[in-house]
Amino acid sequence: MAQTGAEDLLRRLAPQVLGAVVRRYGHFDTAEDAVQEALLAAAVQWPSDSVPDDPRAWLIKVASRRLTDLLRSEQARQRREDTVFRWTLPEQWVAPAADRPADAGDDTLILLFLCCHPALSPASQIALTLRAVGGLTTAEIARAFLVPEATMTRRISRAKQTIKASGVPFSMPAASERAARLGAVLHVLYLVFNEGYASTSGPDLHRGELSAEAIRLARVVHRLLPGDGEVAGLLALMLLTDARRPARTGPDGGLVPMAEQDRSRWDAGAIAEGVALITGALPHGPTGPYQLQAAIAAIHDEAPSAEATDWAQIVALYELLLRVSDNPVVALNHAVAVAMAQGARAGLDLLAGLEAEERIAGDHRFHAVRGHLLEMAGDRAGALRCYQAAARRATSLPQQRYLQARAARLAGDE
Amino acid sequence: MKYMILLYGSQQDYDALTGKQVPGKPVWGPADFAAMGTFMSEFNKDLTESGELVETRGLTAPVHARRIELANGVPVVTDGPYAETQEVLAGYWIVDCESFDRATQIAARLLNCPGPPGAAENAVVDVRPIADSRDELEL
Numbered sequence: 001m002a003q004t005g006a007e008d009l010l011r012r013l014a015p016q017v018l019g020a021v022v023r024r025y026g027h028f029d030t031a032e033d034a035v036q037e038a039l040l041a042a043a044v045q046w047p048s049d050s051v052p053d054d055p056r057a058w059l060i061k062v063a064s065r066r067l068t069d070l071l072r073s074e075q076a077r078q079r080r081e082d083t084v085f086r087w088t089l090p091e092q093w094v095a096p097a098a099d100r101p102a103d104a105g106d107d108t109l110i111l112l113f114l115c116c117h118p119a120l121s122p123a124s125q126i127a128l129t130l131r132a133v134g135g136l137t138t139a140e141i142a143r144a145f146l147v148p149e150a151t152m153t154r155r156i157s158r159a160k161q162t163i164k165a166s167g168v169p170f171s172m173p174a175a176s177e178r179a180a181r182l183g184a185v186l187h188v189l190y191l192v193f194n195e196g197y198a199s200t201s202g203p204d205l206h207r208g209e210l211s212a213e214a215i216r217l218a219r220v221v222h223r224l225l226p227g228d229g230e231v232a233g234l235l236a237l238m239l240l241t242d243a244r245r246p247a248r249t250g251p252d253g254g255l256v257p258m259a260e261q262d263r264s265r266w267d268a269g270a271i272a273e274g275v276a277l278i279t280g281a282l283p284h285g286p287t288g289p290y291q292l293q294a295a296i297a298a299i300h301d302e303a304p305s306a307e308a309t310d311w312a313q314i315v316a317l318y319e320l321l322l323r324v325s326d327n328p329v330v331a332l333n334h335a336v337a338v339a340m341a342q343g344a345r346a347g348l349d350l351l352a353g354l355e356a357e358e359r360i361a362g363d364h365r366f367h368a369v370r371g372h373l374l375e376m377a378g379d380r381a382g383a384l385r386c387y388q389a390a391a392r393r394a395t396s397l398p399q400q401r402y403l404q405a406r407a408a409r410l411a412g413d414e
Numbered sequence: 415m416k417y418m419i420l421l422y423g424s425q426q427d428y429d430a431l432t433g434k435q436v437p438g439k440p441v442w443g444p445a446d447f448a449a450m451g452t453f454m455s456e457f458n459k460d461l462t463e464s465g466e467l468v469e470t471r472g473l474t475a476p477v478h479a480r481r482i483e484l485a486n487g488v489p490v491v492t493d494g495p496y497a498e499t500q501e502v503l504a505g506y507w508i509v510d511c512e513s514f515d516r517a518t519q520i521a522a523r524l525l526n527c528p529g530p531p532g533a534a535e536n537a538v539v540d541v542r543p544i545a546d547s548r549d550e551l552e553l
Contacts, residue, residue, distance in 0.1 A: 025478055026480070026493075027493070065432075068474075068475050068477055068478070071477045071478070071493075071494060072425070072429070072475075072477050072498075075477060075493070075494040075498075076498065079497070079498075086485075086490050086491065086492045086493075087490070087491050087493075088485075088488055088489070088490055088491075089482065089488070089489035089490065089491055
């Protein structure tokens with residue numbers, strides 16, 4: 001996923017080309033394969049021949065030809081098997097057409113809506129989005145998610161079958177469901193970002209390519225829907241979080257908690273961009289969870305040190321966030337902020353209330369936070385037990401090593 | 415008076431035109447294809463200059479066709495409804511000319527289109543008068 005000029009161009013054009021081909025000929029599933037082959041052909045030919053004058057038109061032409069070939073063999077096979085492919089015209093197709101002609105930007109959005117269709121599992125939504133909209137190859141996606149390529153191939157082809165079977169038209173979702181569908185798109189981008197930032201498995205702490213890809217796609221959506229506060233909020237949240245990446249791992253590859261990070265290594269450009277985005281979005285209309293999380297990230301990023309952070313403001317934002325999202329991780333972060341603002345005991349009291357919450361009580365983060373607050377409160381033996389419990393439950397190697405190191409430090413002092 | 419000139423081709427003919435080897439079909443080399451292009455441009459240019467051309471269009475390969483029909487009262491779509499040997503409409507011209515005979519003369523010229531040996535053997539061109547009004551349909 002190196003970003004060379006030609007590759008950049010191909011990745012940017014990928015959804016436009018797929019959109020144009022599907023809009024013209026239909027067959028989302030087969031067209032997606034055809035576009036992948038056209039992208040591959042371009043990646044091979046352009047560096048040696050030179051980039052064509054109109055790269056988009058070139059890709060559409062090559063992909064359309066390839067689609068014709070693929071359909072030919074597909075239909076010949078179906079005929080041999082005596083099964084002609086028939087599908088029922090969905091009800092909504094009989095509805096009046098849209099009142100304005102579509103453009104390439106619409107196609108990218110429509111593809112995002114299609115790939116994040118509620119009929120698909122989140123894992124399939126992510127895989128399909130990265131391939132059809134991100135222009136990544138199956139091999140690249142498989143590598144990023146640490147699964148065998150064959151597994152990812154099956155996941156993507158199943159996802160495409162589901163889309164095909166659902167008969168969703170290639171058009172914008174109806175206005176009544178647009179907000180919910182956009183929510184699904186943003187959630188997928190958020191998951192891709194997180195997968196890159198805090199890997200849930202494997203030896204590497206972050207697979208930065210995924211975060212970079214999520215940011216790139218969030219930028220695309222923001223450009224297409226500049227007035228949507230949650231889109232701006234999500235992009236800001238990603239930028240403000242990713243800005244800390246350079247300081248997040250130590251020279252040994254281990255995890256460095258935010259309080260101990262060298263803030264001079266944070267990416268000032270990304271912080272400035274994120275702060276500007278969230279500052280522009282907040283005054284306009286309903287403040288959703290991404291905007292609130294971005295606002296919290298902005299306070300952290302602008303603070304000169306952990307101690308000099310405006311924790312009271314962060315507590316207030318978490319309380320707003322708790323009202324709009326029923327997420328135990330938010331409750332956990334709220335407890336940390338309260339501990340920083342009002343003392344470890346206040347935070348520990350909140351954690352006690354979370355113990356009955358099944359979704360978080362078994363999570364390594366719950367135990368790690370409790371260990372941290374107990375350590376702050378001076379209960380070293382309790383903290384040691386919590387760090388050990390957290391290390392047992394953590395799935396990523398760097399997280400396990402970090403937690404073991406915290407535990408070992410306390411054990412060594414005993 | 416308006417006439418429609420219709421040209422037919424099967425999926426196999428389309429395949430052969432793109433340079434593929436199709437059993438039982440002549441192979442179109444790059445020179446054959448170029449000669450056809452020149453011929454068609456000339457043909458259209460002449461019709462434009464004489465003021466007889468209303469419109470001409472070629473259709474994409476039959477594999478891209480969709481057929482919609484009712485099944486138990488519900489519209490059902492079939493992708494690629496034609497067998498690959500089935501001749502279907504491949505392109506048309508609409509000409510506005512003085513008589514059916516003139517339209518026939520125009521259409522007949524299409525049979526002179528160059529191609530590899532054997533390509534024109536089974537070619538047919540149809541000409542049909544376009545109804546000017548509902549009355550002419552004699553319904």
